[in-house]
Amino acid sequence: MNDSTRRLIGVLGGMGPMATIDFMAKVVALTPATCDQAHMPLIVHQVPQIPDRTAAIMGGGDAPLAPMLAGLRRLARAGVELAVIPCNTAHHWHAQLSQLQELPLLHIAEAVRQELILSGAHDKKVALMATRGTHLAGVYSGRLGAAFEPLMTGDEAVQNLVDASIAAVKGGDLAQGTRAALEAADRLFAAGAEVLILGCTELPVALANTAIQDRCIDSTLALARLCVKESMRDDTNVRAA
Amino acid sequence: MNDSTRRLIGVLGGMGPMATIDFMAKVVALTPATCDQAHMPLIVHQVPQIPDRTAAIMGGGDAPLAPMLAGLRRLARAGVELAVIPCNTAHHWHAQLSQLQELPLLHIAEAVRQELILSGAHDKKVALMATRGTHLAGVYSGRLGAAFEPLMTGDEAVQNLVDASIAAVKGGDLAQGTRAALEAADRLFAAGAEVLILGCTELPVALANTAIQDRCIDSTLALARLCVKESMRDDTNVRAA
Incomplete structure (x- = not known):
């Protein structure tokens, strides 16, 4: 259901669940659309079971890395072309996640x-x-x-x-x-x-x-704006908000 | 990232986008949880490009059927075990969607x-x-x-x-x-x-x-409640709301 002018965006979410919903609402608000069909296609993996990111960093561990990687690979299998993670702390692993799988991953x-x-x-x-x-x-x-x-x-x-x-x-x-x-x-x-x-x-x-x-x-709003911008192949049409 | 007590739910959404976000917020509110990890895993396919459902029904056509089917198959490939569609009109095709693909599909x-x-x-x-x-x-x-x-x-x-x-x-x-x-x-x-x-x-x-x-x-709330209930393999733990 991707269209020719938009890249299908994958959202690795659930960190936490309400923050992901807030992110999605901001994507909708930033998208110029007067009907359903003009809105952005997204695949959102709400996966709150990823271990606590701060606890891992404070303890010097990498427990969230493997499940985040699995989540991104699941999104890739579903056909997304670009991914975002609406969780700042998770970005500690941004470089590793970018190296270990194929999807381009925006940085918050x-x-x-x-x-x-x-x-x-x-x-x-x-x-x-x-x-x-x-x-x-x-x-x-x-x-x-x-x-x-x-x-x-x-x-x-x-x-x-x-x-x-x-x-x-x-x-x-x-x-x-x-x-x-x-x-x-x-x-x-x-x-x-x-x-x-x-x-x-x-x-x-x-x-x-x-x-x-x-x-x-x-x-969250900053990542939503970058996401809408990067989803559009022509980059010209992001609603100010 | 599914856990042993929850079935991974797929949401075929975007009909419309804000309604899907409202559905997700209601799922979060209905889930008994005091931290991220206790929340429900979901995969949400926000696919607003599905043609207008009412226009199809009024015209006697089936234009939304194939793209909805594609969306459900995409969710199945991503590993979901059960699906919902937070759009009432789309349920005109519920029987066909249930017959033509494998995922159990709740009915709104x-x-x-x-x-x-x-x-x-x-x-x-x-x-x-x-x-x-x-x-x-x-x-x-x-x-x-x-x-x-x-x-x-x-x-x-x-x-x-x-x-x-x-x-x-x-x-x-x-x-x-x-x-x-x-x-x-x-x-x-x-x-x-x-x-x-x-x-x-x-x-x-x-x-x-x-x-x-x-x-x-x-x-929407009714579907969210049924979804939380059906996601739990033991069926005992849905927060009243």
């Missing part, structure tokens, strides 16, 4: 880099909100360009709030996820941050419909 | 029948809001049981409002979708309906967060 931090430039944030103080795994693995380090690095990160109290927010969203307690993320964001703004990278895909879910959204770079 | 009207019984609606006047295709094809006729049939349907003015609501959701104009669906519902209530079957998966999107939800049977 590259998507965020493009979004930072698009938003004109190059003279602002940028902070990264992310899992401990993403910080430790350096998923963003060296990728954003000199204007944005080194990124500001929060202290242990901020990180505890970020961890709590992410866990709450994954566990279905959205109200608690929002409270904790807003408090972490307030502390980062108070410490001098002007722009926050929501560098874990649970954070845009936690902060949906809050007033700070316009001071945030949403990594 | 059977899910609604179970939901009607669960909600204790057997002594109430039930009306069906659906596409012209679903009405003409009789997707619900003969499936719900004597207590609920014949279903009340609206007049031409109501159907025009339902059509407008569905088209607006598919086209991204949610506010217009909500207005038209609420007006159609009001007219059905005024004509004596006590319970409305939202028998097109765009309608629960249009009516999300409205006050009439508790007088509606949401076919």
Whole structure:
């Protein structure tokens, strides 16, 4: 069911499940379409059983690698031409995943880099909100360009709030996820941050419909925009959002 | 990435894209889980290019059949064990799709029948809001049981409002979708309906967060509940919602 103007995109999702659904909704919103048939074909593998990425990175292990590889191969068998993973921490294994299977795999931090430039944030103080795994693995380090690095990160109290927010969203307690993320964001703004990278895909879910959204770079939205752009063979027709 | 207690579910989606996302969110909400790993594995084929189902039924054609069949076969190749289609009108081809490929395919009207019984609606006047295709094809006729049939349907003015609501959701104009669906519902209530079957998966999107939800049977939620139930090999652990 792929058409001639679109590449079939594969989404390795479920990390976590609501973040993947948020990603899909952003793809739909970014696609110029007034009827079903103009929307993007996708194959989404919602595979929440992939072991915790941060726990693996903190422990120096690679438990998520093999199941992520299996998921990408499953998507390839189903016929996708390009893949994305709406989970920042998983990008610790981006290079290995790209080497060990054939599908081209977009990089979420590259998507965020493009979004930072698009938003004109190059003279602002940028902070990264992310899992401990993403910080430790350096998923963003060296990728954003000199204007944005080194990124500001929060202290242990901020990180505890970020961890709590992410866990709450994954566990279905959205109200608690929002409270904790807003408090972490307030502390980062108070410490001098002007722009926050929501560098874990649970954070845009936690902060949906809050007033700070316009001071945030949403990594999920950034990846959705890059995905819509890369899906179109002619690259000309991405709706602004 | 299937585990021993869950069957891998395939979702033939994109009819329309937002309805599929709504279905996935309902599956997540209905699954008892406090972390990613306890959530359901799914493979979702978002394939909006499938030709308009109502247009085919009204014209006496079968244009959607071959691409739906191709989509189900693609899901089978990816390893799913059971399939659902979160589009009511597509169920006109349910028997043929079940005959022409191997995957067991749940039926959305059977899910609604179970939901009607669960909600204790057997002594109430039930009306069906659906596409012209679903009405003409009789997707619900003969499936719900004597207590609920014949279903009340609206007049031409109501159907025009339902059509407008569905088209607006598919086209991204949610506010217009909500207005038209609420007006159609009001007219059905005024004509004596006590319970409305939202028998097109765009309608629960249009009516999300409205006050009439508790007088509606949401076919998307019903299918999600049946799907979570059928995915669990032991059948005991579906969260009430």
